[in-house]
Amino acid sequence: MKLIRLVSIVAWALGVLSLAEAADKKILIIAGKVSHGPGDHEFRAGSLLLKKCLDSVPGVRAEVHPNGWPNDPAAFTGADAVLIYADGGGGHPAIQADRLKFIDSLVKQGVGIGCAHYGVEVPKGDPGEAMHRWIGGHYEHQFSVNPMWKPEFVAFPKHAVTRGVKPFALVDEWYFNMRWKHDMSGITPILVEKPSEKVRKGPYVHPAGPYEHIVAAAGREETMMWTYERPDGGRGFGFTGGHKHVNWFNENFRKVVLNSLLWIAKAEVPENGVPSNIQPEDVIQNLDAKNTTPGAVNVTGLWRFEVETPNGKGTPEFQIVHAGQNLIGHYKGLLGEAEVTGGVSKEKDLRLNFVVTRDGEELPIFYTGTIENASSMQGKVKFGDVGEGTWTAKRQ
Numbered sequence: 095m096k097l098i099r100l101v102s103i104v105a106w107a108l109g110v111l112s113l114a115e116a117a118d119k120k121i122l123i124i125a126g127k128v129s130h131g132p133g134d135h136e137f138r139a140g141s142l143l144l145k146k147c148l149d150s151v152p153g154v155r156a157e158v159h160p161n162g163w164p165n166d167p168a169a170f171t172g173a174d175a176v177l178i179y180a181d182g183g184g185g186h187p188a189i190q191a192d193r194l195k196f197i198d199s200l201v202k203q204g205v206g207i208g209c210a211h212y213g214v215e216v217p218k219g220d221p222g223e224a225m226h227r228w229i230g231g232h233y234e235h236q237f238s239v240n241p242m243w244k245p246e247f248v249a250f251p252k253h254a255v256t257r258g259v260k261p262f263a264l265v266d267e268w269y270f271n272m273r274w275k276h277d278m279s280g281i282t283p284i285l286v287e288k289p290s291e292k293v294r295k296g297p298y299v300h301p302a303g304p305y306e307h308i309v310a311a312a313g314r315e316e317t318m319m320w321t322y323e324r325p326d327g328g329r330g331f332g333f334t335g336g337h338k339h340v341n342w343f344n345e346n347f348r349k350v351v352l353n354s355l356l357w358i359a360k361a362e363v364p365e366n367g368v369p370s371n372i373q374p375e376d377v378i379q380n381l382d383a384k385n386t387t388p389g390a391v392n393v394t395g396l397w398r399f400e401v402e403t404p405n406g407k408g409t410p411e412f413q414i415v416h417a418g419q420n421l422i423g424h425y426k427g428l429l430g431e432a433e434v435t436g437g438v439s440k441e442k443d444l445r446l447n448f449v450v451t452r453d454g455e456e457l458p459i460f461y462t463g464t465i466e467n468a469s470s471m472q473g474k475v476k477f478g479d480v481g482e483g484t485w486t487a488k489r490q
Contacts, residue, residue, distance in 0.1 A: 118155045119359040121148060122173045124187060125160045126180025132384045133418020135212065136339035137179050139380040143342050147352055147370035154361055162187040175206035175359035179336065182215035183235065189221045201228055206329045206358025210351070211336035214269065226275035229330035230322030234273040239308050240299045242267050245287035245318060253282055255321055255353040258367025262346040265435045267299055267337035270316035271308060284350065285319035321354065329358040339417045343377045345370070374415045381417060390441045391465050392416050396490040401475060403483035412446065421446065429459070444471060461485065
């Protein structure tokens, strides 16, 4: 009897474990093929970073399939959600061959669909109608626009995907003026901002524009991310950011996407959003090799600057995250603290920009210089129109 009881207990335990495993939410992330320049459209690296974050979420299992589409259709078996983070337009991976019908079949099974950055763009016609069914809207060539700008997201609707998301602002190729389904039913704008007239007038990344209908809409709020509740109960979302890989280091940029992935998979989003502990070194992993010189210096890390001006000296610190031709970071010094954006060109020419408030007015700061080696940089700094100086920097 004891043996029978022991066998029964073991069988019960195994059954519980089996049910727990079966209950895991499977999120399939399709990373696009190599695209654009260093640090831009890093689909594989960005997808693997999202997976790293999701791996710490109990009850969630994430898989990344690079090169635009899984090699084996069986990869979709058991998927609760699919994210497409890839180049779009006529080359969008979801519209090749008979994949429109295939994804429609997934949608009918209740699978959530998400599209990020260029992945929200498809040609009008059947592909556009499919996107309306899957996520509620899409980017349409020469109707939507793709300027490189810095919207300030300061208010969010009450929604599961905004849990724990705090205000943030990052330079990215934030698309807007989506082509929505025939009505807005089921669509909830998540990241919303009013582009300035300067942004509306362009230039846009491509084509440069401007477009009359975009300029004429001055003062209107635009949506850069949205969620969609399908009539059948399925879910989708579109996220237009994700051009600059370094932006994934920003916790709020990351969190709103991670929350959305759980939401479309119908997993519970934590009260404070999906937690993720990403270090600067994590962001520079898995980058594609894109016309970069072997041994090119990556300046990710903490740097101590020595600044000399006619009015005195300063020793600010910059925490920098560097991926390809893009930088973000944090400044701390005599002028206070500020979030930094910038870039690297020709693998050695550096620029760091930020804005501080002095006497009630905004003062833009511009650092330019040269990366000398892995531990040393130097250059010039301009404090708006009120002064200039020189600087050297050492890695800490």
